[in-house]
Amino acid sequence: MADPRWTLRLDGPDLPDKALIGGKAWSIARMRALGLPVPPAFVVTTRACVEFLGKGDWPDGLAEEIDAGMAWLEEETGRRFGHGPQPLLVSVRSGAPISMPGMMDTILNMGICAETEAALGAEMGDPAFAHDVHRRFYDLYADIVLKCVGAEFPAEGDADSWAATLRETSGRAIPETPRDRLFASIDAVFHSWNGRRAKRYRKHHGIPDDLGTAVAVQAMVFGNMDAASGTGVLFSRNPITGERKPYGEYLARAQGEDVVSGKFTPQPVETMRETVPAAFDALMRASAVLEEANGDVQDIEFTVQKGELFLLQSRAAKRAPAAAVRIATEMVREGVITPEVALRRVTPDQVRLLLAPRLKPGEAERADMLCQGEAASPGIGIGTVVTDSDEAERRAALGEDVILARVTTSPEDLHGMLAARAVITEKGGSTSHAAVVSRALGVACVVGCGLGSVTGQAGRTVTADGATGRVYDGALAAEAPDEDAEADLAQLKDWAAAACPIGVFTPEAAPEARIVDLNAVEGGEDPAKLPALLAGAEAATGGALASEEGMGAAIAAKLRFVIGRPVLPLLLAGARVGQAHEDRETVAVAAQG
Amino acid sequence: MNEQTLALHGLAIKKHGDPAGVAQITGLPEEVVKRHLDAAAEAGRVNRAGEKYILAPTAAISLQSGYSRDFAEQRANAEMNRAYTDFEAVNDQIKQLITDWQTMEVGGERLPNDHSDKDHDAAIIDRLGDLHEKAEPVLDRLIAHVPRLKVYKDMLLQALERAEDGAIEWVSDARIMSYHTVWFELHEDLLRILGKERVE
Numbered sequence: 001m002a003d004p005r006w007t008l009r010l011d012g013p014d015l016p017d018k019a020l021i022g023g024k025a026w027s028i029a030r031m032r033a034l035g036l037p038v039p040p041a042f043v044v045t046t047r048a049c050v051e052f053l054g055k056g057d058w059p060d061g062l063a064e065e066i067d068a069g070m071a072w073l074e075e076e077t078g079r080r081f082g083h084g085p086q087p088l089l090v091s092v093r094s095g096a097p098i099s100m101p102g103m104m105d106t107i108l109n110m111g112i113c114a115e116t117e118a119a120l121g122a123e124m125g126d127p128a129f130a131h132d133v134h135r136r137f138y139d140l141y142a143d144i145v146l147k148c149v150g151a152e153f154p155a156e157g158d159a160d161s162w163a164a165t166l167r168e169t170s171g172r173a174i175p176e177t178p179r180d181r182l183f184a185s186i187d188a189v190f191h192s193w194n195g196r197r198a199k200r201y202r203k204h205h206g207i208p209d210d211l212g213t214a215v216a217v218q219a220m221v222f223g224n225m226d227a228a229s230g231t232g233v234l235f236s237r238n239p240i241t242g243e244r245k246p247y248g249e250y251l252a253r254a255q256g257e258d259v260v261s262g263k264f265t266p267q268p269v270e271t272m273r274e275t276v277p278a279a280f281d282a283l284m285r286a287s288a289v290l291e292e293a294n295g296d297v298q299d300i301e302f303t304v305q306k307g308e309l310f311l312l313q314s315r316a317a318k319r320a321p322a323a324a325v326r327i328a329t330e331m332v333r334e335g336v337i338t339p340e341v342a343l344r345r346v347t348p349d350q351v352r353l354l355l356a357p358r359l360k361p362g363e364a365e366r367a368d369m370l371c372q373g374e375a376a377s378p379g380i381g382i383g384t385v386v387t388d389s390d391e392a393e394r395r396a397a398l399g400e401d402v403i404l405a406r407v408t409t410s411p412e413d414l415h416g417m418l419a420a421r422a423v424i425t426e427k428g429g430s431t432s433h434a435a436v437v438s439r440a441l442g443v444a445c446v447v448g449c450g451l452g453s454v455t456g457q458a459g460r461t462v463t464a465d466g467a468t469g470r471v472y473d474g475a476l477a478a479e480a481p482d483e484d485a486e487a488d489l490a491q492l493k494d495w496a497a498a499a500c501p502i503g504v505f506t507p508e509a510a511p512e513a514r515i516v517d518l519n520a521v522e523g524g525e526d527p528a529k530l531p532a533l534l535a536g537a538e539a540a541t542g543g544a545l546a547s548e549e550g551m552g553a554a555i556a557a558k559l560r561f562v563i564g565r566p567v568l569p570l571l572l573a574g575a576r577v578g579q580a581h582e583d584r585e586t587v588a589v590a591a592q593g
Numbered sequence: 594m595n596e597q598t599l600a601l602h603g604l605a606i607k608k609h610g611d612p613a614g615v616a617q618i619t620g621l622p623e624e625v626v627k628r629h630l631d632a633a634a635e636a637g638r639v640n641r642a643g644e645k646y647i648l649a650p651t652a653a654i655s656l657q658s659g660y661s662r663d664f665a666e667q668r669a670n671a672e673m674n675r676a677y678t679d680f681e682a683v684n685d686q687i688k689q690l691i692t693d694w695q696t697m698e699v700g701g702e703r704l705p706n707d708h709s710d711k712d713h714d715a716a717i718i719d720r721l722g723d724l725h726e727k728a729e730p731v732l733d734r735l736i737a738h739v740p741r742l743k744v745y746k747d748m749l750l751q752a753l754e755r756a757e758d759g760a761i762e763w764v765s766d767a768r769i770m771s772y773h774t775v776w777f778e779l780h781e782d783l784l785r786i787l788g789k790e791r792v793e
Binding site: 101102105143147148149150195196197200201204318321324347349350353377378410411412414415430435436437 | 695707778
């Protein structure tokens with residue numbers, strides 16, 4: 001066969017152009033180029049999509065190239081697509097050079113059919129699992145390719161009954177063979193390029209309409225093949241504490257969904273040392289390589305199949321506020337990143353959360369706990385229990401601290417929730433109205449404390465801890481952590497002070513000036529109104545300042561300084577504004593030069 | 594349903610509502626809503642609370658009991674009921690999505706979403722767009738039986754597009770007609786039309 005025109009194998013040390021293969025395929029290729037173990041994959045390039053968009057039909061020769069790509073995956077894995085005894089299943093992913101909403105999501109388990117279900121069941125010694133893989137394929141195909149809701153595929157069914165259900169609910173049929181389904185999915189990816197969201201996003205961001213999307217086809221690996229198989233997640237550092245030590249979870253004989261589902265309890269990743277030592281060593285090496293190559297903490301998804309490690313994905317890890325602070329400062333000390341980068345990796349909101357009031361040590365132990373529910377929105381609320389939203393609003397308006405206690409809340413409680421120091425409910429979980437709305441308002445909230453538990457406390461003074469889900473009798477002592485007492489925070493403060501283009505003082509240290517208190521003027525909580533409110537002032541204070549918009553407005557208004565406590569969120573927000581400003585100036589200078 | 598009943602129905606959905614808000618979800622002109630609410634207030638069927646209005650308890654009961662007549666056609670219609678069942682299926686996914694929007698997973702623990710991770714937010718707004726595409730045909734089926742529901746569909750798209758453009762409060766902020774607020778009120782409207790109870 002001639003050189004492929006429309007497809008590319010993701011193999012070898014050379015990194016193909018991202019514009020040609022898309023972001024997802026590019027990260028697979030990059031991991032392979034770093035010498036890391038990744039399941040083999042090939043990609044239908046953006047060139048094929050562009051040809052499709054122009055022509056309104058598949059390019060000549062694309063079908064043959066996909067067949068050849070599948071043959072290569074069969075060779076690499078020693079498995080067969082659509083047939084036993086060891087069937088090859090693949091994932092199909094869209095990937096535009098610039099990631100864009102509205103593109104078709106990933107289809108998994110492509111290649112499963114009646115024949116391969118039987119073969120996979122025999123290979124794993126687990127026919128029920130193979131049957132479930134088959135069922136979930138129908139789920140995904142209905143959801144993602146056919147965009148259909150409400151189609152149920154019961155476990156008792158089989159391919160025939162599921163196909164009938166699908167025809168009935170979506171009005172469309174699923175192709176017969178694995179090859180035709182693969183082609184139909186690739187076709188659906190091409191079509192998603194011209195969906196509402198993708199078109200709108202491109203217009204909004206000035207992205208040309210003729211870039212096209214790529215489609216990555218990758219061999220799937222299974223973590224439930226045998227006792228030497230499993231799946232897990234590894235962080236190159238601890239994402240909760242920030243400690244410089246790989247941290248992760250591993251579940252033997254399991255697929256990725258099992259870990260996420262919460263049905264099984266994963267083991268610490270160190271247990272792999274006993275059961276799959278070679279894979280564990282390879283994983284530790286991969287973690288170090290990826291962190292160094294990317295210059296940030298990595299969140300790595302992996303699977304072990306028959307003792308062999310495969311990396312599925314690696315990306316910058318999400319981290320708790322405390323970890324963000326520690327990792328950013330330590331990485332500067334290690335020489336991995338500069339202080340400027342460290343300041344970008346800790347947000348004002350993270351620091352604000354870290355320095356938010358909490359119960360004093362020992363307080364919780366001494367107090368009587370009245371009830372416990374689900375922690376739904378963090379913060380400490382102290383006040384008198386009120387069971388009616390109108391009453392809560394009225395008493396709060398008179399200056400009283402109230403806690404709104406309801407069986408459940410509904411939209412008619414909004415005014416009471418806004419007035420309350422905390423919201424506590426008897427029924428409902430983390431998706432209940434009370435939880436959802438409290439988080440949106442930033443009010444402490446505990447939900448699901450049990451019938452009769454909270455509405456019976458009317459008139460009592462209580463302390464609600466939205467971070468632990470506990471409600472205590474009486475007013476407990478709360479405290480705000482000291483931003484100067486902790487070395488990493490103090491270090492961050494020094495860097496931020498150097499980068500922040502405007503002075504930030506605590507109320508005691510602030511010089512004399514004409515000060516605007518935004519918390520005391522109407523509209524002071526609305527960032528859009530700040531420029532007008534700050535005009536002509538020398539200094540300002542108030543909650544709305546501790547964001548990039550707020551500090552941006554203070555800097556633009558040429559204030560001499562701002563006042564607040566803690567100062568670090570203000571400094572960080574100011575430093576970010578300062579950096580963004582410098583970036584613009586650098587670009588401007590470069591453009592002139 | 595006549596204009597006056599519709600204005601009260603809209604107020605019942607809003608609970609605490611002003612004429613502009615009721616007009617927005619019922620499709621009635623604002624001054625028409627205001628006229629009816631003021632008239633109802635005169636008659637003691639509605640209470641004023643500052644700029645806002647609240648349905649009086651007795652009026653709420655008589656509104657409820659009138660529904661079986663007002664919506665007899667919709668309640669008896671199998672197509673409408675099937676469409677509502679599919680709406681519930683999307684509703685479950687919307688609720689899950691809003692929770693995911695407000696929280697984030699960090700090393701297996703769920704923390705409040707501090708919106709520091711733009712990719713996380715963008716991925717969820719993307720999911721919302723996907724869910725909206727799946728909801729659209731279901732909404733169209735409901736609109737076929739109650740044409741005035743189209744205002745909700747338009748508001749949903751508007752909130753979605755604002756969120757997509759970076760104004761992330763349009764996902765779930767309870768104080769504005771965010772996607773979640775509109776969805777919640779549409780759900781409330783449908784529950785009233787079909788005489789069903791909300792399941793938490």
